[in-house]
């Protein structure tokens with residue numbers, strides 16, 4: 090048993106658990122987007138940020154991947170953490186102001202679209218990679234992958250061709266937190 | 281030649297010395313990429329041909345880059361019993377003239393840059409005086425290297441062999457003390473003693489973070505798992521920085537020897553060098569060095585009869601800047617996309633193929649043999665309290681002397697710019713030094729006494745990075761600078777995490793508004809808080825340090841941002857939307873030069889009468905400003 094604190098509260102967990110695992114166990118809320126119990130953590134959305142004091146220094150880490158260590162002090166709602174999350178929500182909302190799931194997320198952070206918001210039909214995909222991981226880790230095929238990089242990064246099928254590996258199980262549709270897979274699926278799945 | 285014992289090493293050294301300083305004249309041509317770019321190949325070809333045609337007694341060889349890139353191509357003349365003489369800015373024609381002189385038995389005088397009286401040979405038992413007695417005549421008047429402003433403050437430790445040896449020649453490397461440090465480590469030191477020496481020496485990583493090398497090695501040594509990997513980061517993606525390329529092209533064995541010593545200390549028998557594919561000459565040089573070392577038995581099994589085995593592979597980089605990041609680099613070697621991953625479990629424990637791995641930068645590795653050969657205390661004496669040894673910088677921008685500069689840690693910005701760089705152009709003022717690569721920071725004139733070392737730079741909001749240095753004068757707009765570096769980083773972001781992928785783009789959008797005079801002071805606060813969110817929230821150090829150019833310019837040049845926002849002025853007259861070009865009638869003599877340059881036909885007038893500029897047509901290309909010899913075109 091490893092013991093440490095979250096927001097001053099004494100908590101504990103087993104070797105191999107993450108801060109997020111322990112927080113959830115104790116009913117402490119931490120927002121997430123790219124995390125799913127059934128899959129390997131990926132660390133892309135950064136919404137689950139928390140501040141950790143490990144005795145040497147204090148820094149912002151992501152709770153879905155940070156392994157618990159004896160005696161660390163975790164804070165889930167500091168000004169730095171709030172700033173990171175607010176900006177993520179803002180940036181997501183401006184990228185896809187129409188997507189209901191993103192709107193909901195943004196509302197919980199109290200952000201509204203800014204003058205930089207995108208217009209027109211936008212994909213709500215935020216590259217959380219859940220569909221890809223679900224396809225690989227849960228279904229066991231590799232029908233989906235990331236393509237491109239930077240602002241052009243996208244979810245696609247290998248070689249941009251409709252994937253022959255896809256068994257049309259729909260797992261990717263099910264795990265997608267933004268609803269974007271609905272649009273991507275017809276382009277990548279097998280016929 | 282097999283080198284499997286100390287006797288073999290000694291023999292190789294004697295053979296190598298006879299090549300380094302033969303009893304006959306020798307011509308050296310600097311043929312690293314920088315030299316080649318300046319035309320060194322044609323100079324070499326000409327001299328080589330002449331030497332053959334005329335059955336010259338001497339030899340013509342190639343060598344690496346000694347750092348004076350602005351004077352290239354360089355040719356050196358080494359005549360027994362005379363100082364070495366360096367000739368600058370050579371061309372085939374000038375080389376021919378040089379040859380004529382030489383053939384006539386004279387020491388050529390044209391194009392001379394400097395002479396070298398003593399070859400430091402730091403690893404090989406001290407300085408070697410190249411001549412006896414007193415110099416007379418022409419040679420006495422040639423400045424010594426150490427008299428040149430560019431070299432006065434320099435100290436070549438990592439670059440110890442660059443510009444001295446033929447990089448493809450193993451014997452010449454050995455002649456300058458090469459592979460003796462490896463022998464010492466293997467035969468007289470335990471791995472822990474090697475780690476202790478590197479720790480005591482205070483060596484910190486030259487690849488950016490400045491992490492203590494000895495500590496890194498110790499944790500990899502301790503880590504459970506097998507095999508362990510020793511890796512060299514030669515990805516060097518910083519635009520304009522080329523110290524690693526230069527080290528590889530000038531002295532590849534120093535990196536191999538460093539890695540061998542590190543592998544022995546860590547307990548590894550396999551290594552990789554991850555090198556940028558866009559560095560063809562560096563790749564070839566490394567390939568040849570690895571082959572030569574393998575042939576000699578310096579890579580492979582039972583090295584130098586010690587029982588220690590190690591071998592190396594080359595891996596060509598994926599071409600993206602982010603591939604230089606340690607976890608992305610390892611993913612790339614594994615054949616996966618070069619994307620970073622969280623490092624909460626250290627790569628020392630789980631790195632390449634989830635095995636314990638130790639990654640160091642090219643320059644870090646090149647320093648290792650020196651520490652073993654000269655001892656930790658010798659090394660510790662150089663540099664500042666927290667930053668030991670020297671660092672290579674690539675000095676570019678608005679200074680006279682540009683090139684590679686290796687100086688002891690702690691040299692001040694002022695010394696770097698004024699003394700080594702020779703200052704900014706006469707009619708300008710030094711404004712800032714941008715240091716640390718694209719995500720480094722801009723340090724202003726007010727701070728130019730700052731010593732350049734890891735911790736001072738960090739406190740100032742910049743970083744050592746890999747050692748890129750850009751000198752900026754008052755013709756540079758700091759908002760524009762921030763935009764420039766962000767553009768690079770946006771292009772290079774892998775896109776995996778949201779703060780970096782979307783945050784940098786938003787920062788860029790805010791800056792764009794400022795540089796066109798829009799935005800408000802509130803937006804400056806937004807830019808500040810967004811920068812902090814990106815810094816805190818990003819997955820890897822690309823995003824984590826990407827806001828530095830914005831944060832440092834906000835910190836030191838806030839009034840410049842405010843001038844854009846509040847007064848719609850760009851003080852450096854760079855941001856197009858905020859400047860206007862006008863013609864001052866009193867100064868214009870109607871030469872019509874600008875009329876011909878202006879692509880818009882915005883300037884009209886009668887010959888020999890003051891002209892007028894129609895600002896409605898002007899696209900602010902600045903062509904008239906550049907071409908007017910009378911200072912009649914004003915920009916504000």
Ligand SMILES: Cc1cc2nc3c(=O)[nH]c(=O)nc-3n(C[C@H](O)[C@H](O)[C@H](O)COP(=O)(O)O)c2cc1C
Pocket residue numbers: 484485486487488489490491513514515516517518601602603604605606607639640641642644645746820821822
């Ligand atoms: C985006 C990014 C690019 C990097 N590029 C390089 C590089 O080209 N060469 C390098 O040595 N280190 C680079 N680094 C630093 C490496 O991650 C790593 O810290 C370094 O190679 C470790 O070696 P050192 O301890 O000897 O400095 C980069 C880091 C980041 C975040």
Ligand code: SF4
Pocket residue numbers: 213214215216217218219220221244264265266267268269270273
């Ligand atoms: S399609 Fe959905 S699940 Fe897949 S990466 Fe995009 S947002 Fe995530």
Ligand code: SF4
Pocket residue numbers: 602620772773774775776777778780781818819820821822823824
């Ligand atoms: S910080 Fe940028 S480069 Fe690094 S993982 Fe995130 S998106 Fe990729």
Ligand code: SF4
Pocket residue numbers: 863867868869870871872873874875890891904907908909910911912913
């Ligand atoms: S170049 Fe200068 S002097 Fe000549 S016409 Fe133009 S403004 Fe006048």
Ligand code: FES
Pocket residue numbers: 120121122123124131132133134135136137138151152153154
């Ligand atoms: S939930 Fe942790 S990074 Fe996305």
Ligand code: FES
Pocket residue numbers: 220223224228232233255256257258259260261278
């Ligand atoms: S199962 Fe993943 S796309 Fe079909």
